[in-house]
Amino acid sequence: MAATRQHHTSPETAALDYDVIIIGAGLSGMYQLHRLREIGLKARIFETGTDVGGTWYWNRYPGARFDSESYSYGYSFSKELLQEWEWSEHFAGQPETLRYCNYVADKFDLRRDIQFESRVTAAIYQGDTRSWEITLASGARSTCRFLVTAVGPLSTPTLPRIEGRDDFEGQSFHTARWPKEKVHFAGKRVAVIGTGATGIQTIQTIACEVGHLTVFQRTANWAAPLHNGKIDAETQRRIKAGYGEIFARCKETFACFVHTPDPRGAFEVSDAEREAFYEKLYGERGFGIWQGNFKDILIDRKANATISDFVARKIRERVKDPDVAEKLIPKNHGFGTRRLPLETFYYEVYNRDNVELVDLVATPIERITRDGIRTSEKDYAFDIIIYATGFDAITGSFDKIDVRGANGARLRDKWQHGPETYLGLMVDGFPNMMMLMGPHTALGNIPRSIEYSVDWVTGLIRFAIDNELTFLDATPEGTAGWTDHVKALGVGLLSNEVDSWMTGINRNVEGKQTRIVARYSGSAPAYRERCDAVAARGYDELRME
Secondary structure, eight states, X not given: OOOEEOOOSOOOOOOOSEEEEEEOOSHHHHHHHHHHHHTTOOEEEEOSSSSSOTHHHHOOOTTOBOSSOHHHHSOOSOHHHHHHOOOSBSSOBHXXXXXXXXXXXXXXXXXGGEEOSOOEEEEEEETTTTEEEEEETTSOEEEEEEEEEOOOSSOSBOOOOOTTGGGOOSEEEEGGGOOSSOOOOBTOEEEEEOOSHHHHHHHHHHTTTBSEEEEEESSOOOOEEOOOOBOOHHHHHHHHHTHHHHHHHHHHSTTSSSOOOBSSOTTSSOHHHHHHHHHHHHTSSTTHHHHSSBTTTTTOHHHHHHHHHHHHHHHHHHOSSHHHHHHHSOSSSOTTSSOOOEESSTGGGGGSTTEEEEETTTSOEEEEOSSEEEESSOEEEXXXXXXXXXXXXXXXXXXXXXXXXXXXXXXXXXXXXXXXXXXXXXXXXXXXXXXXXXXXXXXXXXXXXXXXXXXXXXXXXXXXXXXXXXOEEOOHHHHHHHHHHHHHHHTTOGGGGSOSGGGTOXXXXXXXXXXXXXXXXXXXXXXXXXXXXXXXXXXXXSEEO
């Protein structure tokens, strides 16, 4: 499709406040600011929090940490930064990662162009000036030519729709809105609602500290050992010498991790070989058991059953009470068909005398009371309730902002039946707006995807500046084509048959009870090849004026 490029009188423009406004000062927003400065543009970040870090600023709950190897997670754009920074663990915890974000902000002097405690409530496209007007919760307004959203796929927490939630007189908080001050658990009666990734990390961390812990589980999740450890001096030296190879490896793998699927199928080996392979993966660090497993375990039910049965046996070996073990083994989805939480002695927590598991399928919560939680079976008294109830994922952060494109069209209306995007980076009818880590983009090892998306967006903006273009928009055909392509890639994936944040399901959000294809599920190299081709042809699939 040929681009529509028109050169005519520039639209009547008042002076704009900024060339580019970025929403969010997490890993995406910080790198985007750095790149825009490099090409000489005036850019501003508006950030809701009081400091940088995004995910790592908000998620301060006990046990929060990477599930990507630290040395594959950090930024790759600065060799100097890579040599200066030393990760202390193979999978760094939240405090260390937040220190890293602050180190980056200081090293590249980013804070002078970041406005904190500035929540964006509206972003309205101005057709007459081909610009965006951004409104903050304070009422302050700013204008820019280009808008870049860096709001994160998992940044809008959701609380369960349970009656009486505000009646509880003890402490309560969502894992993603954890208090900055220390929470004292010693001797306390604590409830955790939810056993997803944040729930698992919190539960395994606080179980030995609390007086009594009650875990309320609606949906059991598969989890596998993280096998974290400290990085010794010799390993540190090897990592710093090998960064080129590490990032080259991430660039060639399916999802930008250091792991990639085994080329064999689960039934191309003997039963004994398959069992030995699973044992090897179960004993290794990180996502190998999910991302480095047989090529067919996420598309073939029988192949998936072999790994599901293996991990179920491991859970039964690790949990002493057979009834509790069975409750912890998922029955409604196969291993790896949801994003896999990695754990450190999580299952052993349920062998402790001070830990109880409540199955919400058998005995659902009826309400929160002044003193605790009432299920259909009994009343529980608590001092602290922790909501590990997840996020309104991928599109939720966009829904929080009144985003209006050409002719006042609302983004949430356009996406009411599921997201529609061009390359996961733009949306037709929303000119001069680019998205980082939005719907339909390659997620995987997030910072690797971030750097690629930021570089692509920066290239597009630079192209616009160099060619005096004030209007960039995806076409309806381009958006429909990419959206259909993303949907086609999801056909046959077992994960798209499962209710999860990756399929847009959230029972706690009105209108999000129907599965959608919210993410690109092809390989990262194929995604980059497609986007690179568009850039190489001078962005000929866009409308440009």
